[in-house]
Amino acid sequence: MRKLLLQLDSSRLPSVFDRIVAYDSGADEVMSYGGITEADVRDLIYGCIFTRGPKDLKHTAVFIGGSDMAVGEVLLAAATQAFFGPFTVSLMLDSNGSNTTAVAAVAKMLQAAGDVRGKRVLIVAGTGPVGIRAAGLFARAGAEVIITSRKAEAGERARDLVAKRFGGTVRAVTMPDAAEAVRACKDAELVLNAGPAGVMLVPKQAWANRPRLKVIADVNAVPPLGVEGVEPTDDGVTKDGVRCFGALAIGNLKMKVHKACVARLFERNDLVLDAETIADVARELAATQQ
Numbered sequence: 001m002r003k004l005l006l007q008l009d010s011s012r013l014p015s016v017f018d019r020i021v022a023y024d025s026g027a028d029e030v031m032s033y034g035g036i037t038e039a040d041v042r043d044l045i046y047g048c049i050f051t052r053g054p055k056d057l058k059h060t061a062v063f064i065g066g067s068d069m070a071v072g073e074v075l076l077a078a079a080t081q082a083f084f085g086p087f088t089v090s091l092m093l094d095s096n097g098s099n100t101t102a103v104a105a106v107a108k109m110l111q112a113a114g115d116v117r118g119k120r121v122l123i124v125a126g127t128g129p130v131g132i133r134a135a136g137l138f139a140r141a142g143a144e145v146i147i148t149s150r151k152a153e154a155g156e157r158a159r160d161l162v163a164k165r166f167g168g169t170v171r172a173v174t175m176p177d178a179a180e181a182v183r184a185c186k187d188a189e190l191v192l193n194a195g196p197a198g199v200m201l202v203p204k205q206a207w208a209n210r211p212r213l214k215v216i217a218d219v220n221a222v223p224p225l226g227v228e229g230v231e232p233t234d235d236g237v238t239k240d241g242v243r244c245f246g247a248l249a250i251g252n253l254k255m256k257v258h259k260a261c262v263a264r265l266f267e268r269n270d271l272v273l274d275a276e277t278i279a280d281v282a283r284e285l286a287a288t289q290q
């Protein structure tokens, strides 16, 4: 039976990236819908669950994407609410690559830093989907998480999203531009730049040779890079006293995790892959590769 993936994207144009990765992960057909709102979800899910008998429903799965993390969470909730009895299909939420990228970045940073309980983690420009998920994963690991934003309201909105979904200790600070990075990074032990492509937000003087800082990572692969002096291929190399992870090193792991997750959607019909469960998949991948 053909493996069918329903791609529900909250953005107007469904992500081409997510679609290609779905094919590369084993989907035989990807049905892509853009501009999806909460009201659209129930009938689209009914289309999935009423077409194949319960024992064949593992051959149909749903991938939720789009640029807005909060909307992605609403679509995921709407999809699960449409299920009943044995009429379920597996679901994955990865708005803008948020979960898979954050899981990959956090896994590498945790491997380098060890136990982060009580440690201060700064997520620069942490109000986007990747930053919000990374903040949540660090908060869940017991870190004291700080999100930066250019605007106080956006920072508070992201903080609320993280705290509501993951709990833990999270606060937001305003960082209008890279000139403020020295102050923002001052007491951090781990720093992750989650800012947009092609914007340098952390100059070298903000992180190099700072005794408190142990690990720094950047997910922006587009020049100018997000952290000055951290190269995309850096994969744990120590520079100026700090372990460094660049966007391609993180991206390689992200791709492995993303593909493994899509493949797993077709192994059963009741899997829900979100931040924590995607982190479990990453841990299992790491264990099998050791």
Ligand SMILES: NC(=O)c1ccc[n+]([C@@H]2O[C@H](COP(=O)([O-])OP(=O)(O)OC[C@H]3O[C@@H](n4cnc5c(N)ncnc54)[C@H](OP(=O)(O)O)[C@@H]3O)[C@@H](O)[C@H]2O)c1
Pocket (backbone or CB within 6 Å): 096, 097, 098, 101, 125, 126, 127, 128, 129, 130, 131, 148, 149, 150, 151, 154, 155, 194, 195, 196, 197, 198, 199, 201, 219, 220, 221, 247, 248, 250, 251, 252, 254
């Ligand atoms: N390496 C990988 O495998 C991989 C995979 C997926 C994504 N990515 C990268 O991950 C990063 C984060 O993605 P995302 O979708 O979460 O990011 P995003 O939503 O595009 O941006 C994150 C935040 O950056 C701030 N921002 C936007 N424009 C800015 C500017 N000109 N100057 C300073 N701050 C600005 C905004 O926060 P405020 O308005 O609150 O300041 C925004 O919420 C991107 O660089 C993306 O390319 C990497």
